[in-house]
Amino acid sequence: MKTLNVILRVLTVLAVCFALAGCLRSSDSNDDDLVEEDSSEEVGGDDVADSGDTGDSSGDGGGGGTASGAPAAPVVTPAYDDWTLTFTWPAVADADFYQVFEDPDGVSGFTQIGSDLTTNEYTNNISLTERNGARYVVAACNSEGCTDSSEVTVDSLDSGITPIVVSGDPAPGIGSGAVFSGEVGTQLRFDVNQADDATLPSSDATYNGFFNVLIDNTGQIIFGGILNQQSGSVTDQVDGLNNEVLLRSNAGTTSVIAREGDPARNGTEFPTLDAGNIYFTENIQGNRLFSSLSSDGNGAITFKPGSNTDAFKVADDSFYPAGSAFWTITGLGQKAQSLKAGETLLPGNLEAKNFGFLEFDSNQAEQLVIGLSLQNADGTALSGSTDSGIYVRNADGSYREVVREAGGSARDFIDDLNSARPKLTDNGEVFYFAPRAVSGAANRGIYTDSLGNGDFTRISRSEQTLLLDDGSLFEVTGFIGGANSFDVGADDSVAFLVNSGTLDQEDALLVWTNDGTSATTEVFFQEGDPVRGLPDASGVELAVSLGSNTTRLAFSRQSWAAFRASDEADINNRKSLLLASSPSGYTRVIAREGQQFAVDGVNYGVVTEILDFKMAAPAEMIVSLRFDEDGISGLQPDGSFVGPDGKNGLFRVVLCSPSEPC
Structure with missing residues (x-):
């Protein structure tokens, strides 16, 4: 521990440093390195952690000055992997603990991040798009003082x-x-x-x-x-x-x-x-x-x-x-x-009466799937309990009936397929979110014809307990986002967002997979799971209010899942998040409202709204964001409303890289 004398000396130096724009150091010119050590001189020859009595302003790469009896400067090696930035350094003789300091944007000044360390490693778990131009220093400390390393900069990510x-x-x-x-x-x-x-x-x-x-x-x-x-x-x-x-x-x-x-x-x-x-x-x-x-x-x-x-x-x-x-x-x-309507002929000598108002879908085989209401070819009405269905139009113009409405009599009571939301995989399998002819909370379900054992198989419905592939039970009480709660991935899988009804379970993203003969369901992400790019003490909330037609989930052909949530760090000011979960089991932040968003050294401002997102390829997505240049928008404390003054645009996000292989 530091003596009182050392603490006072540090406080005095920090006051001087902040007066000099936060202990700013001169910036290196950018190069193509992801992270680099900065051997530039310190302002006034002072250390970030402790000025010491013999400040070093030589810029020799040996870090800051060393106080009498204080440890030598650490030699820090940064590493970037899986969207996390890790600093390691060899043990320093006579060092009792270490401190890590961050200047998040190169202009705000250095502040200690994390607590005092007794290990030789620190991982910065924060979205790196917020840290373009950031600078870091590691200080080695004992009771005599602290000596800081050369700066490590994060640039051109x-x-x-x-x-x-x-x-x-x-x-x-x-x-x-x-x-x-x-x-x-x-x-x-x-x-x-x-x-x-x-x-x-x-x-x-x-x-x-x-x-x-x-x-x-x-x-x-x-x-x-x-x-x-x-x-x-x-x-x-x-x-x-x-x-x-x-x-x-x-x-x-x-x-x-x-x-x-x-x-x-x-x-x-x-x-x-x-x-x-x-x-x-x-x-x-x-x-x-x-x-x-x-x-x-x-x-x-x-x-x-x-x-x-x-x-x-x-x-x-x-x-x-x-x-x-x-x-x-x-x-x-x-x-x-x-x-x-009234002219398209379907199997069973039927015609389309009206087409569904929800989303339809196409695939690489030039097939189209659609929910619709039915009538006889002569225009007369069908029985009210069987007058809707889901059909696939093939590339040659022929049609296949996927499923017919069952009313309240059988087959899980699937009902009103004219308003079902269907999805189509590349090999023609159909998944659909459909109403059930029951009252109350159990009136929705997700179904498929992919198992080949009839015209439909139930994947999940509200007010149902699922048996997961690990043998545990999961109680589904609802679908987060309704018809926007699910999306298909590869030809044998579907992802969906659900509420949990038990006290010891959190809301989750589940994935159902068909191996050709049977199906399993697993938890892909659950509230409370770690998220890369969030502050360490922060978590996410899946059941956030976003509007009825807001995209909730996108699932790729390579089993990457992108989904909306909110940051629960401040329950009175929740920030909307866009997350991506990998098939190898980790989740990271793609964008966050209130985040300073920078790409390739270009700062677009603070994200004020995540507008939309789509999967563009097996491991790529397109994100639409709105920014505010000064970060001041929305309802202000004095009751006034300030509109955004910045930009908006579309961005392509590649989810795989050498450091994040798919």
Whole structure:
């Protein structure tokens, strides 16, 4: 332990140091090293931990000055692995303990992190995207004083994160004046008065927002959007039309796939099942035209217009009755109506009456899965207990019935499959979240046809106890996020977020796996499990309020799970988290609200909102974030509201690296 005299001396030095901008040391020029030792001189020749009587300002790499009788300076070796930063050093003669100091951003000054150490190692468990430009010092101490090491800097991190498009970036393919804007949500702005933008409206307009962003396995980003008045008008109208567009971003170039409007407004024509070419025009405000996107991974895009999207114009300017329909754009650019209520024939001499309003899905084999209500081919109604089902459309246009509604009589009481949310694996297996014809908390379940022992197998339902693969029991009381609580991974697995009903169990992320003959369920992540990138004393809460349509979970083909949670360190000011769990069993923070976010030396500001995320490939994801440059936004202590003044954008996160092999 330090004597009182030493403590007073340290406090005196620290006061001087903070007056000199926190004991700042001169910065090394950046290089490509992940971490490096900094042999630069200390400010005023003082140590971080203790100035001593003979401060060393020679910059000889031997650390700080050594007080009379104090230990020598430690020689620190940093290592970066699995998103953790570890410092080790050989034992120092006469040292009784060690202290680790951090300057988190290179300007704030040094503060001790952790407690005094008697070992020769310290692991910094904090998200390294928050520590670009950070500096560290290890001090060796005894009763006579402390001597600090040379600085270790953290710079130019290979965090696996790269920006795709950020506020202010140009948007190739949209128009020569287009940039990515940060005013509201995720926006692209058009300067439509450019000479080469003749296909856009003649008045100034703004492309407002990525909605229904879809990332397929080839890395393409597909999204829809609207052209708004640049004047700030809340209406969607631009020159009398909404001007919705469907866009594709590939290898840094964004291009228009399809556009609402008649031929004179550069609208895109779509052949129908029963008529010639038509155009989508004058969509009702608030009902997205290019929404509920799905991609088969081979370039084909399927979408279902909103329920009130009923203004379709034939090439001769007459109007075409739309009805409920799906539309497909192939990888070769061919556009057509692909399914239509009252005309699409299904097995059993049935027709589609209406299509479900929840998500549908496609796969690499160009199959499509959809929930729908049914009628007889002559238009007459079916029995009320069997009038919905889930069907797969194959690449050749044929259909397979996955499951039919059972009402309240049998088969786990599955009900109203028109509103089920189905997912499709690459080999055609179907998983779906469906209502049950029962009242109370047990009215939801997740099912599949992948075991091949009938038209459905129950994976889990609310108010059910599961037998886990380790022999323990897990009581599922509900699904966190409802229909957004699950996603499929490889051809034989599905992940889902659940509430636990027992006092000794926490909420969890479970994974169900089919080995071909039977199935097992395991806990992939549970509240209380360690998380890399959180402060050591912090935990996470899975059942956080995020809104009914917020993405909760994404599961990759290589069994990486990305999911939303909140940091429970401050229960009065919870911060939303985006986490990723690896198949090898560890979980780390990808982004955190309130986090200073920096990539490759570029500081984007403080994360104010995690907008969305998708799995882009087996071990990659796309994240949409909003930032605030000064970190001051939202409801303030005086009751005022301060809006964000920063940027927003899309980032690609590579989840595997040499230090984090999949």
